[in-house]
Amino acid sequence: MSTSGQTSFDRLLLIDDEPGIRRMMSLDLSADGYQVRTAADGQSGLDAFGDERPDIVLTDLKMPGMDGIEVLRRIKAQSPETEVIVITGHGDLELAIQSLQLGASDFITKPVSEAALSVALKRAKEHLRLKIELKAHTQDLERRVAEATAKVLASERLAAVGQSVSALVHSVKNILSGLKGGNYLVRQGLKTDKRHIIQQGLEMLERNVNRISSLCYDLLSFGKPRKPELCPVDLREICADAVEYMWPEAEAREVDLDLVERPQALVCQVDRKAVLDAVLNLVSNAIDAAATVNGGQVRLAVEEGEEHFALAVSDNGPGLDEEALRKVFQGFYSSKGSAGTGLGLMVCQKIAQEHGGRVELDNRPGQGATFRLIVPRCAKPPVELVKAKEIWD
Amino acid sequence: MAKRVLVVDDEMDLRTFISTVLESSGYKAVVAENGEQGMAKVREKKPDMITLDVMMPKESGIKMYRDIKTNPEYQGIPVLIISGLAKKTFLHSQKVLDRFKNQVVPEPDGYIEKPPEPEELLGEVRRILG
Structure with missing residues (x-):
């Protein structure tokens, strides 16, 4: 041609x-x-x-x-x-x-014969013209599908935000109740001169102030579209950092937090801070789960697949029940009552998706759970930028 | 003897808050974290009144409310709903369920939207318990 x-x-x-x-x-x-x-x-x-x-x-x-x-x-x-x-x-x-x-x-x-040649050439030219038109149509179709897909993704995000507003209001109302409650307890304790009630009230205030902080932080990091700043990182270092950060928390909750040794480096292009945030979130969840059983354990490991690396956070807690399984990746769902904002896993998933990866859950009811943050060996653009064809494939 | 109030809410802070308000005014508070636990406490402790949250994991307040109000043994126990849901929304859900299940469940004895004010809460409890 x-x-x-x-x-x-x-x-x-x-x-x-x-x-x-x-x-x-x-x-x-x-x-x-x-x-x-x-x-x-x-x-x-x-x-x-x-x-x-x-x-x-x-x-x-x-x-x-x-x-x-x-x-x-x-x-x-x-x-x-x-x-x-x-x-x-x-x-x-x-x-x-x-x-x-x-x-x-x-x-x-x-x-x-001149006539036969002319007919054959005419047909050949017609074939060529059709092939070009078909190609243009196919490209146009691919472009349209990509546009439509991007729109659907955008509207799904909007829908997700819309759905979350009522859940957010519920969450805020509960925090507000906690603040009012704490305030009431402090006043009541002062009035009746009961130290333990004042103490209880102050703890309640503190807890709910912390919930507002983490809710704001999570909302910000979820709402903010960002491009990961990729640089080569040995994933073992991220695990080591996470263990160092979470050590005091694990110790206080009597959970044994440890790394699964791996002699070779696993270097991958990731946004170090974002991935560390995600891992901290997973470890914090895992400690919460492990703290509910005797001899609670949390293990961090880096795993190597053919096309991806995974940061695996496992606990020997109770695992997730059916309700939690259904809702775990939805925003504002928390099985932790007063302790959670219900956004942590959504944030983790967003970070994974920004790297072209995902979060996977291996649930073992009664024996624990493993959350895996999976990133491709070569960083890929997030799903919206991938050509529609690859999505359908 | 002090009147016994069952406080059902999945939020620990709310349970502590409501129980403290009640206990500092001479009531005896019993707590439960969800509808399932709540029903067990109803059977076990025979409370004089219940404060009930609506949106809770496991068994919701809506189910517990209807279970109480359709059980001849417990339907006399007054229920004060304390929820983040607007009262209108809750009442609407009840009407829909009434039609669906072909039951008539009475409106709750009181309704407070979260966050509860201590005075309002005490006022309602006093009014309900007489």
Whole structure:
């Protein structure tokens, strides 16, 4: 096919070992407005094809050296879109059929009649035109699907936010109740001079002030669209950092927090701070779960798959019940009563998606749970930027 | 003898708050974290009154409310709903469920939207318990 962007499809290559036929046909074709290049055998025909990339090839089938069938085969292998018309002698029907099976668009018989040639060329040009139109339509369709997909994704995000507003209000009302309650307890304790009630009230105030802080933080990090700042990081370091940060918390809750040793580095392009935030969130959840059982344990491990790396956070807590499983990745759902904002996992998932990854849950009811933050070995753009075709695939 | 009030709410802070308000005014508070626990406490402690949250994990307040009001043994126990839901929304949900289940469940004895004010809460409890 013409690389110059022309759509007149008038560039021809004629391969025939007989000089008389080459001369006659090229005269006729040039008179009809075609630009004709000729070649005297299969190999030079292929060379000329490589140089010129004509729109249409006319080739004789019976030639010394490389025959027309082989020429056809090689051209179709290099450029399936090129139209190849084969020229056969009388009684070469078998060969003609074989060439059609190999993708020739037509065959004409010797002696070549001008009318037959003209019809064959007209059909070849029509094929080329249709192929280009089809390609344009397909590209347009792909673009439209990509646009529509992006719109759907955007509206789903809006819907997710809309749905979350009522849950957010519920969450805020509970925090507000906690603040009022704490305030009341402090006043009541002062009035009746009961220290333990004052203490209880202050703790309640503190707890709910912390809930507001984490709610704000989570909302901000969830609401903020951001592009991850990727740099090569050994994922083992992120786990080590997470253990260091969470150590005091684990110790206070009598949970054994540890790293699963791994001698080799697992280096990956990630946003170090964001991934650490996500892992801290998972570890914090895991400690909450493990703290509910005797001998609670939380383990951090880096895992290597063929196409991805995973940061796995496992606990030996009770696992997730059906309700939690259904809602765990929805915003503002928390199984922790007063302790959670219900946004942590949503934030983790967002961070994973920004890296072209995801969060996976391996739930073992009664025995614990493992959350895996999965990132591709090579960072990929988030799903919205991936071509629609890849989404459907 | 002090009147016994069952406080059902999944939020620990709310349970502490409401119980403290009640206990500092001479009531005995019993707490439960969800509808399921709440029903068990109803059977076990035979409370004089219940304060009930609506949106709770496991068994919701709506189910517990209807279970109480359709059980001849317990339907006499007054219920004060304390919820983040607007009263209108709650009453609407009850009408829909009434029609769906072909039951007639009476309106709750009192309704307070969260966050509860201590005076309002005490006022309602006093009014209900007489």
